[in-house]
Amino acid sequence: MSRILKRLAKSALLKLQEKNVQRVDADALGRQLASERIVSARRAAGLTQKQLGERLGLPQSQICRVEQNPDHTSVRTLKKIAAALGVDLSRLV
Numbered sequence: 001m002s003r004i005l006k007r008l009a010k011s012a013l014l015k016l017q018e019k020n021v022q023r024v025d026a027d028a029l030g031r032q033l034a035s036e037r038i039v040s041a042r043r044a045a046g047l048t049q050k051q052l053g054e055r056l057g058l059p060q061s062q063i064c065r066v067e068q069n070p071d072h073t074s075v076r077t078l079k080k081i082a083a084a085l086g087v088d089l090s091r092l093v
Contacts, residue, residue: 027071034070034093041085041092042067055084 015021042052042063049063056063058077066073066081070093082089 031069031071035067037092038067038070038081041082041087045085047085052081052084056080 042049045052047055048060049067050060053060053063056077062077063081066077070078078092079089082092085092
C-alpha cells in the first residue's frame with residue numbers, strides 16, 4: 001500500500017506545482033485513493049474481480065463499479081469486501 005500512497009502523493013504534488021492550477025479537488029483525490037486501495041487489496045489477496053464477486057455472491061460488474069466509484073457503494077458492501085479480502089475497512093476507504 002505504501003507504494004500506492006507515495007504515487008498518489010507524488011501525483012497530487014505535481015498537480016499543485018503546475019503553473020495554471022487554481023485548485024485541486026480533494027474529494028476526487030480521496031476517491032482515487034480509495035479506488036487504488038481496494039484494487040491493491042484485491043490483487044494482494046490474489047483475486048480477480050470475478051473471484052471476489054463469487055466469494056461475495058456479487059457479479060464481477062459490481063466489483064468493477066465498486067473499484068471505480070467507491071463513494072457510490074454502500075458501507076455494507078464495503079464491509080463485505082474488506083472481510084472477504086481479510087483487511088480492515090479503514091484500509092480500504
